[in-house]
Amino acid sequence: MSELAITYEPIVVQQCIDAVLAPQSGGIDVFIGTVRDATKGKKVLRLEFEAYESMALSELQRIVADVKAKWPVHKIVIHHRTGVLYAGDVAVVIAVSAAHRDAAFEACRYAIDTLKQTVPIWKKEVFEDGEVWVAAHP
Numbered sequence: 001m002s003e004l005a006i007t008y009e010p011i012v013v014q015q016c017i018d019a020v021l022a023p024q025s026g027g028i029d030v031f032i033g034t035v036r037d038a039t040k041g042k043k044v045l046r047l048e049f050e051a052y053e054s055m056a057l058s059e060l061q062r063i064v065a066d067v068k069a070k071w072p073v074h075k076i077v078i079h080h081r082t083g084v085l086y087a088g089d090v091a092v093v094i095a096v097s098a099a100h101r102d103a104a105f106e107a108c109r110y111a112i113d114t115l116k117q118t119v120p121i122w123k124k125e126v127f128e129d130g131e132v133w134v135a136a137h138p
Contacts, residue, residue: 004060005079006053006121011090020075020097027101029108031094037087045126049082049091052120056080059119063111067096070110071103078111080121 003019005011013032020028035047060078067076077095085091094111098104124133 003064003077004057006051006056006082007079008083011079011081011093013090013093016077016079016093016095019077020095022074022097024099025074025097026099027104028095028097029104031108031112032090033092035085035087035089035091039125042127044087045128047085048124049085050122051082056119056121063114067107067111071098071107073098073103073107
């Protein structure tokens with residue numbers, strides 16, 4: 001399994017966790033981003049994610065390099081979904097393993113926060129009364 005993926009296929013969370021398991025790791029932190037059923041009080045029918053895939057993968061590689069330079073992590077996986085997703089679907093998974101929990105927690109938070117700021121992924125929120133394109137990660 002690749003440590004980085006932009007995929008139309010459903011993300012298998014356990015595969016992401018399994019990919020970061022390492023005997024030297026005492027801590028694994030996992031962020032799972034799922035689709036909510038409402039935004040600002042409006043019922044969400046679905047989300048439609050699009051990505052500039054080559055640029056998105058390049059940005060994810062940069063995030064992984066930054067994480068590895070800042071924290072003593074052993075392994076990191078970042079998978080983001082594209083296409084049509086419904087409430088409860090997994091949109092993103094970040095899994096990080098390290099010898100100690102602090103590094104795993106900090107690296108995982110940095111990865112999702114930076115992904116939201118720099119990775120070219122957009123979403124269309126489809127409501128009962130219309131739709132709007134927004135940054136996937138404001």
